[in-house]
Amino acid sequence: xxxxxxxxxxxxxxxxxxxxxxxxxxxxxxxxxxxxxxxxxxxxxxxxxxxxxxxxxxxxxxxxxxxxxxxxxxxxxxxxxxxxxxxxxxxxxxxxxxxxxxxxxxxxxxxxxxxxxxxxxxxxxxxxxxxxxxxxxxxxxxxxxxxxxxxxxxxxxxxxxxxxxxxxxxxxxxxxxxxxxxxxxxxxxxxxxxxxxxxxxxxxxxxxxxxxxxxxxxxxxxxxxxxxxxxxxxxxxxxxxxxxxxxxxxxxxxxxxxxxxxxxxxxxxxxxxxxxxxxxxxxxxxxxxx
Numbered sequence: 448x449x450x451x452x453x454x455x456x457x458x459x460x461x462x463x464x465x466x467x468x469x470x471x472x473x474x475x476x477x478x479x480x481x482x483x484x485x486x487x488x489x490x491x492x493x494x495x496x497x498x499x500x501x502x503x504x505x506x507x508x509x510x511x512x513x514x515x516x517x518x519x520x521x522x523x524x525x526x527x528x529x530x531x532x533x534x535x536x537x538x539x540x541x542x543x544x545x546x547x548x549x550x551x552x553x554x555x556x557x558x559x560x561x562x563x564x565x566x567x568x569x570x571x572x573x574x575x576x577x578x579x580x581x582x583x584x585x586x587x588x589x590x591x592x593x594x595x596x597x598x599x600x601x602x603x604x605x606x607x608x609x610x611x612x613x614x615x616x617x618x619x620x621x622x623x624x625x626x627x628x629x630x631x632x633x634x635x636x637x638x639x640x641x642x643x644x645x646x647x648x649x650x651x652x653x654x655x656x657x658x659x660x661x662x663x664x665x666x667x668x669x670x671x672x673x674x675x676x677x678x679x680x681x682x683x684x685x686x687x688x689x690x691x692x693x694x695x696x697x698x699x700x701x702x703x704x705x706x707x708x709x710x711x712x713x714x715x716x717x718x719x720x721x722x723x724x725x726x727x728x729x730x731x732x733x734x735x736x737x
Contacts, residue, residue, distance in 0.1 A: 498537070601710055
């Protein structure tokens with residue numbers, strides 16, 4: 448290409464611009480009223496992927512991987528993807544929601560596309576959920592509903608001789624998580640009880656009332672004469688817990704999960720009165736006279 452005395456190729460070097468782009472979408476439909484999805488533990492999120500060759504050379508061995516653990520990928524690799532070509536069907540992924548995801552209020556992840564150009568190193572791109580030109584997380588906002596409930600029961604035995612001051616009423620408090628997020632800082636209070644024991648039922652020992660757990664507390668109250676005069680003991684307990692977003696939720700006790708009412712323990716009353724009468728008489732020593 449330069450000399451009459453030599454032989455050689457005339458080479459025209461052509462610029463190569465290898466690039467790839469990835470969009471990742473979930474199949475979740477967000478409730479427009481709440482702005483979140485009411486997913487449950489174990490429910491599956493399905494993802495689809497759009498892979499595009501945004502360069503000017505053919506890419507081979509195109510693969511998509513997820514950057515978050517627990518996501519199961521399917522499909523691929525794509526043997527060859529021409530410049531400008533888009534693949535929307537080869538790759539899918541699935542993920543099962545966990546309690547930790549719901550406690551966090553969302554599940555967030557991102558994927559990575561990789562392709563091999565004819566010359567040079569592999570090209571990559573992290574996914575976005577809407578755009579080929581940007582990179583960003585695919586976020587599924589998860590609805591949180593923190594609810595706690597307390598059921599209170601009393602047990603009292605007067606021993607068969609009616610109620611006496613100092614006899615004890617035994618209380619049992621059953622606390623359940625009726626929402627969909629874990630609760631911490633659980634506190635049971637009762638205005639009549641100086642102390643409440645418990646809980647039992649924290650199966651994993653993490654100090655959090657899990658959705659699947661039932662905790663029990665106990666307390667003892669010694670009845671007074673005023674209680675016996677009233678013929679009953681009335682009281683109501685309360686429980687509070689803290690949601691992952693630091694919201695405090697509470698419930699007043701009742702006989703069932705769905706009710707809130709005072710717990711009444713009836714006491715035995717045995718009204719009785721007695722009178723003793725004595726007489727004193729002196730006849731003066733000369734027998735009784737009118």
